[in-house]
Amino acid sequence: MIFLTIGTQLGFDRLIEAMDRIAPSFGMDVIAQTGKGSYKPQNLEARASFAPAEFEALIERSKLIVSHAGIGTVLTAQRFQKPILLFPRRFDKGEHRNDHQVATVRHLQGRSGILIAMEESELVDRIAQGLAMTSVGTELSPTAKQLCQAIVGFIEQGRL
Amino acid sequence: MLLRDTLENYDVRFATTDLTFAQQHGITNAETLPDCNRNTPLRTLLCALVAIKVILKNRPNIVLSTGAAPGYFCLLAGRLVGARTLWIDSVANGEELSMCGKLSKRTAHECLTQWRHLADQDSVKYRGAVL
Numbered sequence: 287m288i289f290l291t292i293g294t295q296l297g298f299d300r301l302i303e304a305m306d307r308i309a310p311s312f313g314m315d316v317i318a319q320t321g322k323g324s325y326k327p328q329n330l331e332a333r334a335s336f337a338p339a340e341f342e343a344l345i346e347r348s349k350l351i352v353s354h355a356g357i358g359t360v361l362t363a364q365r366f367q368k369p370i371l372l373f374p375r376r377f378d379k380g381e382h383r384n385d386h387q388v389a390t391v392r393h394l395q396g397r398s399g400i401l402i403a404m405e406e407s408e409l410v411d412r413i414a415q416g417l418a419m420t421s422v423g424t425e426l427s428p429t430a431k432q433l434c435q436a437i438v439g440f441i442e443q444g445r446l
Numbered sequence: 447m448l449l450r451d452t453l454e455n456y457d458v459r460f461a462t463t464d465l466t467f468a469q470q471h472g473i474t475n476a477e478t479l480p481d482c483n484r485n486t487p488l489r490t491l492l493c494a495l496v497a498i499k500v501i502l503k504n505r506p507n508i509v510l511s512t513g514a515a516p517g518y519f520c521l522l523a524g525r526l527v528g529a530r531t532l533w534i535d536s537v538a539n540g541e542e543l544s545m546c547g548k549l550s551k552r553t554a555h556e557c558l559t560q561w562r563h564l565a566d567q568d569s570v571k572y573r574g575a576v577l
Binding site for chain 1: 451510532534537540561571574575576
């Protein structure tokens with residue numbers, strides 16, 4: 287199953303619509319959390335929102351997560367060791383109040399288990415790539431190790 | 447939770463606004479704080495008082511906070527008992543520091559951002575990120 291989520295605060299019809307168009311080609315269910323959008327998908331099992339426990343159960347069941355570039359979802363994907371495909375909201379399309387999601391994906395490019403699509407046309411290939419991932423590294427990223435070391439340093443020496 | 451392995455060598459007490467979350471991760475002795483934000487003044491006051499109580503009870507040497515307002519109150523209360531205090535701004539704040547993050551620039555001993563471009567050369571430092 288592919289789990290599509292776009293957060294609960296804003297709609298993101300461009301992603302929902304694009305996923306609705308290509309969903310029949312994946313040969314598996316696509317469950318979608320569609321937030322405040324107005325587009326009514328035909329090929330997705332869609333709900334506006336899920337309770338937190340339900341949401342986590344869907345993440346756990348999924349083979350791949352497709353999401354707006356929300357940090358919360360990236361952290362959840364990492365916690366459940368699931369590959370995640372990020373499709374950033376764009377300011378020029380009125381999808382967010384600025385372009386921080388575009389900045390976020392630029393920072394996350396190349397991380398283990400994280401795929402990025404900037405355009406609708408890239409979704410099919412990136413999803414195929416995500417579904418082919420057999421394991422997502424459980425090891426801490428180099429930046430996470432650095433942060434942990436800094437915190438240990440603070441605990442031991444009282445400063446960074 | 448991502449930092450938990452790092453902390454296992456120390457005597458750690460967790461404080462959270464969501465006890466079920468702590469329990470899900472096998473932490474049985476977590477302290478609970480009422481959740482609050484700038485739109486809930488009464489709960490904010492209550493939260494500050496509970497934070498002081500939690501700190502007086504546990505007398506920590508070090509207070510680490512990853513946010514938000516409840517964590518910030520623990521950090522302030524920590525200063526009252528002479529603890530060293532570290533604010534770790536959430537990785538979700540990639541555009542600017544949170545309000546409590548900005549306050550902790552002056553009130554905590556150290557303040558970390560998880561985004562390099564938000565660090566200044568002075569009070570806000572970047573030393574990696576959970577992602």
